Amino acid sequence: MGGAVIEILISASFWAAVLRIASPLIFATMGELICERAGVLNLGIEGIMVIGAFAGWMAVYLGLPLWGGVAVAFGAGALFGLLHGVLVVPFGLSQHVVGLGVTLLATATAYFAYRLALPEVTTPPKITPFQAWEVPVLSDIPLLGPALFAQTPLTYAAFACAGVVAFVLYRTPLGLALRAAGENPAALEAQGVSVSGIRIGAVMVGSGLMAVGGSFLTLSAFSSFFFEMVNGRGWICIALVVFGAWRPGKAVLGALLFAGFDALQIRLQQTPLGAVVPYQLFLMLPYVLSILALIAMSRRAQVPAALMVPYTKGER
Amino acid sequence: MRLEPVANPTLLRQLGLPALALCATVLVAMALALLAGADPFAVLGQILTGALGSRLAVLETLNRATPLIFTGLAVAVAFRAKLWNIGAEAQLYAGAIIAVLLGTGAMGAPFVLPVSAVVALLAGAMLLLVPVLLKVRLGVDEVVTTLLLNFIMALFVSYLLEGPLKDPMGMGWPKSPALIPEARLPRIVDGLRLHWGFALALIAAGIVWLIQTRTTLGFEMRAVGANIRAARFAGMPVNAVLVKTALLSGGLAALAGWSEVAGAKGHLSLDLSPGFGYTGIIVAMLALLHPLGVVVTALFVAGVFVGADAMSRAAGVPTYIADMLLAVALLFMVLAIALTRVRVVRG
Numbered sequence: 001m002g003g004a005v006i007e008i009l010i011s012a013s014f015w016a017a018v019l020r021i022a023s024p025l026i027f028a029t030m031g032e033l034i035c036e037r038a039g040v041l042n043l044g045i046e047g048i049m050v051i052g053a054f055a056g057w058m059a060v061y062l063g064l065p066l067w068g069g070v071a072v073a074f075g076a077g078a079l080f081g082l083l084h085g086v087l088v089v090p091f092g093l094s095q096h097v098v099g100l101g102v103t104l105l106a107t108a109t110a111y112f113a114y115r116l117a118l119p120e121v122t123t124p125p126k127i128t129p130f131q132a133w134e135v136p137v138l139s140d141i142p143l144l145g146p147a148l149f150a151q152t153p154l155t156y157a158a159f160a161c162a163g164v165v166a167f168v169l170y171r172t173p174l175g176l177a178l179r180a181a182g183e184n185p186a187a188l189e190a191q192g193v194s195v196s197g198i199r200i201g202a203v204m205v206g207s208g209l210m211a212v213g214g215s216f217l218t219l220s221a222f223s224s225f226f227f228e229m230v231n232g233r234g235w236i237c238i239a240l241v242v243f244g245a246w247r248p249g250k251a252v253l254g255a256l257l258f259a260g261f262d263a264l265q266i267r268l269q270q271t272p273l274g275a276v277v278p279y280q281l282f283l284m285l286p287y288v289l290s291i292l293a294l295i296a297m298s299r300r301a302q303v304p305a306a307l308m309v310p311y312t313k314g315e316r
Numbered sequence: 317m318r319l320e321p322v323a324n325p326t327l328l329r330q331l332g333l334p335a336l337a338l339c340a341t342v343l344v345a346m347a348l349a350l351l352a353g354a355d356p357f358a359v360l361g362q363i364l365t366g367a368l369g370s371r372l373a374v375l376e377t378l379n380r381a382t383p384l385i386f387t388g389l390a391v392a393v394a395f396r397a398k399l400w401n402i403g404a405e406a407q408l409y410a411g412a413i414i415a416v417l418l419g420t421g422a423m424g425a426p427f428v429l430p431v432s433a434v435v436a437l438l439a440g441a442m443l444l445l446v447p448v449l450l451k452v453r454l455g456v457d458e459v460v461t462t463l464l465l466n467f468i469m470a471l472f473v474s475y476l477l478e479g480p481l482k483d484p485m486g487m488g489w490p491k492s493p494a495l496i497p498e499a500r501l502p503r504i505v506d507g508l509r510l511h512w513g514f515a516l517a518l519i520a521a522g523i524v525w526l527i528q529t530r531t532t533l534g535f536e537m538r539a540v541g542a543n544i545r546a547a548r549f550a551g552m553p554v555n556a557v558l559v560k561t562a563l564l565s566g567g568l569a570a571l572a573g574w575s576e577v578a579g580a581k582g583h584l585s586l587d588l589s590p591g592f593g594y595t596g597i598i599v600a601m602l603a604l605l606h607p608l609g610v611v612v613t614a615l616f617v618a619g620v621f622v623g624a625d626a627m628s629r630a631a632g633v634p635t636y637i638a639d640m641l642l643a644v645a646l647l648f649m650v651l652a653i654a655l656t657r658v659r660v661v662r663g
Contacts (some may be wrong), residue, residue, distance in 0.1 A: 111636040280475035
């Protein structure tokens with residue numbers, strides 16, 4: 001048992017899989033993090049990932065280049081983000097209810113559009129997905145090279161995205177305004193900045209990133225779209241934001257840790273252990289871990305002070 | 317543009333805006349039909365006749381509404397106390413598992429139905445108790461934990477159906493053995509395909525209504541939901557109220573699964589619930605969390621699903637139109653309710 005685990009941990013394919021599994025989670029976790037740092041819980045995430053997976057795939061299927069598909073996914077996500085933002089920010093509706101509504105609507109829209117476009121398919125059609133891009137020189141390093149530097153461009157983009165989010169959040173006036181919207185919106189308004197504008201903008205960009213995370217599944221991982229492919233990843237990302245204490249760096253570490261366990265359980269199924277333990281128990285691991293992560297962080301969580309608090313101009 | 321509160325909304329405003337929301341949903345339905353290349357009026361007509369057009373259609377709608385009344389009540393009870401139970405799907409399966417465990421020969425005739433109902437209720441209650449205790453003791457957000465439990469439960473059911481609860485005669489299909497006849501809910505009227513689960517759902521709605529309007533617990537649940545700080549300041553045992561709410565909500569959701577197995581299906585399979593737990597959220601919100609309203613909206617939602625199935629076979633518009641319309645109806649409705657209390661003004 002211990003030997004099998006060590007054997008898995010020293011294989012390059014394991015670490016390559018960790019980065020691959022983490023990529024969509026990093027995009028979507030960054031998206032949710034932006035929303036929540038601005039003070040808006042976005043439970044639309046699960047559905048927005050579905051619409052991103054579908055829209056990105058459909059665009060490429062219809063002839064757009066792969067990066068065009070990513071852009072379409074971002075746009076589709078931003079559109080549903082706009083819907084969520086308008087309903088919960090100026091109107092102050094329940095972020096829980098609207099978020100779940102957005103998830104249901106986005107999911108149903110993707111499924112409806114898929115069936116409309118391809119009514120009679122039994123095997124989902126494939127596109128040519130992103131291919132691995134080996135970084136010259138670096139990918140020749142033993143073990144590390146094939147694990148870290150022979151990924152698809154979207155994986156590199158996921159890590160770049162986390163870096164950009166962290167930079168913008170902590171090193172730019174825009175990031176300051178965004179964090180203020182989530183901590184002390186009255187102070188932000190006193191500076192002459194529109195809290196509603198910042199919040200809606202944050203939800204749109206954040207939702208766009210969630211959708212890009214979804215599109216990773218169709219454009220980089222699986223090459224076709226099928227029902228229930230997102231399978232709770234959005235909810236896991238909400239747990240990852242909490243686990244990462246609303247900080248981009250920690251959230252990326254959380255995503256990597258989580259992806260590590262996921263990659264491990266897939267491989268453990270192939271070992272003698274997998275013959276004894278039912279495979280469903282392995283598949284439960286990611287969800288159980290997410291709950292454990294929430295419990296572990298419960299006492300230390302530093303929730304943005306104005307998260308889920310609607311802001312009305314001039315009210316105290 | 318800004319929002320201005322409306323102090324005393326007129327009756328016209330209170331009724332007109334939700335009505336407008338429903339009309340807008342119908343317009344969306346017609347637009348989607350056009351998009352699918354079908355005649356919008358024909359599609360609306362086919363949904364209507366598919367749901368209500370014949371005796372068979374009406375019975376199908378009533379049957380489909382049964383689990384939705386239970387899950388709708390479960391969500392309505394929880395959301396009223398601002399307890400975000402999104403795990404009705406998992407609690408439903410907990411009840412379904414109990415119906416199989418006790419209903420396949422473990423118990424005999426007079427006791428099996430009432431005992432399995434009570435145990436199912438307890439199982440669902442226990443399943444929601446875990447996230448709620450995590451919430452009140454450790455401050456762990458119950459939205460995510462209840463959501464994640466749905467996925468864990470789905471895998472657990474899959475394990476049971478391929479392992480301990482697998483039907484040896486099932487030709488390899490992952491389904492449970494059939495319930496013994498004594499463990500099945502009988503039909504309300506002989507010859508009509510409608511089981512007692514529907515009647516029990518109506519009774520449950522009545523009981524929940526009585527609890528909410530006529531008991532201290534009901535008052536406390538509403539107080540906790542309206543303003544948890546004020547409730548705490550007034551000396552209410554807020555955590556105890558949340559726990560009791562959870563027990564009631566989880567139990568109701570479990571009865572949905574129990575009645576589906578004992579009444580409608582007679583066995584447990586992985587496709588027992590096409591998302592009844594999630595649809596319960598729509599049912600509850602459209603009913604404005606009113607327990608008697610849940611009965612009405614569950615019938616409406618069931619009708620949309622049953623009607624859309626029939627329409628899809630005839631007009632070729634994908635059945636997912638039903639899910640889209642219900643999500644749209646939900647969003648329009650919460651907006652309409654908000655607009656009864658505020659108005660948009662210039663400046």
